[in-house]
Amino acid sequence: MADNAAIYDLGYSHYQGGRLAYSASLFTLYVESVRIAFGLGRRFVYKVAPLTLLLIAVVPAAIALGIASVIGDEIEPYRYDNYYGIVALTIALFCAVVAPDLVGRDVRNRTLALYVSRGISRLDYIAIKIAALISATLLFSLIPQAMLFLGNALAARNTFTYVTDNIEAIPRIIASALVIGLLLGSLAVAFAAQTTNRAYATGGFVALVVLSTAITNILFEAGDGGDWVYVLLGGVLDVLEGSTEFIFSSPIEPGTDRDRAEFERGYYLVSLLAVSAAAIALTVRRYLRMPL
């Protein structure tokens, strides 16, 4: 006790400084959530999975860049519209691993109480968490795309012409990156918000991505045409690729189920937005009812 008194006597002073606006608190929450997603400010072990996945997402673009610089021509194997096939899986795994860190703490540790008692509304809180995860996925989709674009531009005979010719690809790159992050991020958060068990959250989400695609493909084959073709709108990977193809208005890869289904490709994007909205609604509902 004597020690304590001595320590106390060094002086506790009240806070005299200013306080920032509510929006600054929300920004703090956003930044911290993005940091959590990449394990920043945590032990090294929390950085391993996100950074490894990020590396995996970037490597194909880096290789393509290398090849392009050697052969001095545009990168052929990877285009802006099909690169997502490669990174979609790494984004899905990233969301699967990170979503339980972002929202699981509220379910497991009831951390939400510390924010709500500081005046952060539940709706703002969960909206920011979802936004943070989606923006974290943008690194996965935009870094490799930026590398492809730069590589192509530098390898092209005339860099300036390449940039002006392909400038309309940029909004499409960003739009498709956003919708991919939206679907995978909102689904992963919806799973993580329902359970205290990390393995269930991660496993459930991965199972949904893989099984929905497998099952819809089986149904597609079994249905053999007719209205059955619309089952493809229920497969996560088909929806992702279909939406990307729609955004880039690029031809459907020949021979795929999507090619044979032959329906309006905008439906994939509609399905993507509808599923994301449902997942977000489920998460919001959970958060509005979460006990403190």
Added chain:
Amino acid sequence: MLITTESLTKRYASAVALDALSVEIPPGVIGLLGPNGAGKSTLFKILLGLIEPTAGRAVVLEREVMGHHELRTLVGYMPEHDCFPAEVPAATMITHLAQISGLPYAAARERTSEVMRHVGLLEERYRELGTYSTGMKQRAKLAQALVHDPPLLLLDEPTNGLDPAGRNEMLELIRRTGHELGISIVLSSHLLDDVERVCDYIILIDKGRLVRAGAMSEFTEESQVLIIETDGGEPELAAALELRSVGAQIEGSTLLVDLANEGVYDTTLATVVELGLPLIRLERRRRSLVDLFTAEEQEVG
């Protein structure tokens, strides 16, 4: 008044958590006392504006409702349950929460060190919260409630899960925080001893209703008793005292006589002599709040 509630009622589908609770709470260190399920946590959540009362109203620091701004500046809340993520270093979490309360980053860091020193965790501040003992976690929870320097702290069962030594430390910490830093504190507890040791004012609630509220001194005045041991004659003596309108309860092999006024001494002695009982012990003692509360509860029940 620090807090005023008027007919504050909270009904859930299956239960009534608060039943027309009206109480005026002065500034200071306030003990909110009641058994589990008495409505303590519900009252806190209403005061914080986290849940809406079914009826009635609550005024905290002269404000009807707690909006964003009020919560961020006026109140620090320590939840009852464990609320920290395990993998985050304590200082990181508390700095972050200070920023959530509106402090700029540099100030948040400075305040974090300040409050962690206050709660005695300065040396351990970079450890992950998951590695903290229960006592350290409770102190870290107090630190996060204090970090934005609010004039009012609501502490929900701050001694929960602590061993006797940890409880002593926590109570001492609360006492210092309240009395030396001039911060008003409402602490809830189901342990009377906690409240008795640190609070200036006590509110007893049970089943969502106010049993009693008053300054600690009132309770101690009333808790004066006379302990009498008469080698088996206690029931007889109690009955005789009852006739002379002196309250007494048997406790084990002793009789506790309410010392309402000095005259009780004479009355009691006279009665003992009258009954011819062997007087083994006659002692003046302060009755503990535990007894008092049990008595109140019986009356209410």
